[in-house]
Amino acid sequence: MPELPEVETIKNDLAPEVKGCRFVAVAFLCPQMVRRPSPDELHQRLIGQTVQEVTRRGKYLIFRLHSGEALLLHLRMSGSLLLKLSPAEPNSYTRAIFNLGNGLELHFCDRRKLGTIELVRDEAEVTAKLGPEPLDPGLTTEVLSQRLSRRRAPIKAVLCDQAFLAGIGNMYADEALFAARIHPLKPARALSEEEIERLHQAIAEVLEAAIGNRGATISNYSDAHGQPGVHQFFFSVAHRGGEPCPVCGTAIQRIPIRNRGTYFCPNCQNK
DNA sequence: CCCGGAACCTGAAGGC
């Protein structure tokens, strides 16, 4: 599942290839994934536009266009974005094809059709609702502490809330909580200052390590060239139910939180 | 504002 490190990897792969390109043809094979405007209007407004910059906010991949508009793609659970030499055959999961005019095509593939495509005049229309970037140096432990103090939901659920912090999902929330030795069910506002400091540090370390490993491939994530990430081999607890904790050897437990599989060490992570 | 559950979606995996 693409989270911040995976989207960051795709963005870094795409940026040098796509910057300056022009959208010369677009095909929507699954129109329901086009959020706004309508597929027809999006098509009409996108064709002819050039890409000024490719960037990321939370889990959104953003193509800033010279007109000032922005094309935002979200991969959700099963999406991938593949850079291919034109003309490239779509496969059965190809949902949209963006022809970039320089011999390249961008294929948005998504088995489950949960991904989204939207074109907006101002990207803030989409990103304004997001919380801070977890790796923003401007995000201080004090800010984190202040924001946590209002939340009584399990810390795991709060970390996955994009309005709280943008970009963390199920896998990296589990990894960060393990690194910070915090029980995933602990109410957010019950965290001590020491725990919040550890968590802040753990989030940064976990995300940076994952970016360095080009993301994690658990089911079907791949980068823009179709290659898997390797960070899953460095997971301590995520998707490792029943395996020994790398610190103490206790069997890693899996419990549902908000209907999401949550992995943790019952010995290292105290409530 | 905060919280938690359902819905969206489809292929893989497991039970019988």
Added chain:
DNA sequence: TGCCTTCAGGTTCCGG
């Protein structure tokens, strides 16, 4: 072998 159920989890919507 095959049908059925369950699971996977990012986001949005809705009711409390």
